[in-house]
Amino acid sequence: MTEKQAPPVAGLLLAAGGGRRLGGRPKALLRHRGRPLVEHAVAVLRAAGCTRVHVVLGARADAVREQAELGDCVLVENPDWAEGMGSSLRAGLDSLTGTGARAALVSLVDQPGIGPEAVARVLAAYEDESSLVAAAYDGVRGHPVLFGAAHWAGIAVTATGDRGARAYLKDHEDAIGLVECGDVAQPYDIDTEADLTHLE
DSSP: OOTTTSOSEEEEEEEOOOOGGGTSOOGGGSEETTEEHHHHHHHHHHHHTOOSEEEEEOTTHHHHHHHSOOTTOEEEEOTTGGGOHHHHHHHHHHHHTTTTOSEEEEEETTOTTOOHHHHHHHHHTOOSTTOEEEEEETTEEEEEEEEEGGGHHHHHHHOOTTOTTHHHHHHTGGGOEEEEOTTTOOOOOOOSGGGGGGOO
16 A cells, blocks of 8 residues: 555554453453454444554453454554553554554544444544544543644653543643534443443
């Protein structure tokens, strides 16, 4: 695929977490509708229109590779996954450098209530490398988030611990385009045993 043909926006799925509050069960391997959650999350990105998807793996990456059918996704292993989401975001953005992608649509593996409709809305708001777009739920910013390539270096500098891009987004709040998705998605996380009731 030449750069000209490459889709400008790549899907970037963060799926490296070890599920500390789930007794150490990696979130990527939780079952949802009969398959690993990571597979479901990739299918959502693809259904929304992301033809190129990079998946950041960490906890039990070998098991995820074995158990999940991730087809032609680019699998990015983050050896520093235990440091938190920031390291996975940096690894994912780094993997997109030089691919011709002009923006990354970042989604989280543990939010199965966010389906293709919401992701497609955020994707449709992409304009160019300076785009900064986030889904909103009743006006409150959430995921997925679209980062134009012009923002990647700045995000990499500030993405530490479990904060991901939070600090960068706070500093650039005025530039963020919010896309309301509360009518088509529910932004809950699968973090604790109680949250497992959301899985089907």
